Amino acid sequence: MIELEYSLVIEATKDPDYFGFYSPDLEGFTGVGHSIEDCLYKAKWGMKEHVELLKEQGLAVPPKKQNPTITIQNEEMVGTSSL
Numbered sequence: 433m434i435e436l437e438y439s440l441v442i443e444a445t446k447d448p449d450y451f452g453f454y455s456p457d458l459e460g461f462t463g464v465g466h467s468i469e470d471c472l473y474k475a476k477w478g479m480k481e482h483v484e485l486l487k488e489q490g491l492a493v494p495p496k497k498q499n500p501t502i503t504i505q506n507e508e509m510v511g512t513s514s515l
Contacts, residue, residue: 434472434476434502435476436472436475436476436479436500436502437479437480437483437496437497437500438455438457438458438461438479438494438496438497438500439455439456439457439497439500439501439502439503440453440454440455440471440472440475440500440501440502440503441453441454441455441456441502441503441505442465442468442471442472442502442503442504442505443504443505443506443507443508444504444505444506444507445507446507449466450464450465450466451464451465451466451467451468451470451471452464452507453465453471453474453475455475455479457494457497457500458479458482458483458494460482461478461479461482463475463478468504472502
């Protein structure tokens with residue numbers, strides 16, 4: 433079982449040695465890993481640290497997701513068109 437408290441999006445990049453990840457539920461939370469498993473590991477601990485920083489700074493902490501999702505996709509190319 434994957435124990436995440438928030439949803440996660442993992443994106444394959446043009447560089448086969450790196451994947452990017454972010455949580456659509458936690459504004460400002462992003463990271464990079466060398467594999468999908470690396471991203472999951474980093475996200476698990478990174479989300480906990482991110483939430484602690486939000487609390488320390490007196491910022492709002494989003495509620496934990498009942499059923500968080502993990503999406504694995506190709507990197508979204510912003511500002512490009514398919515001609």
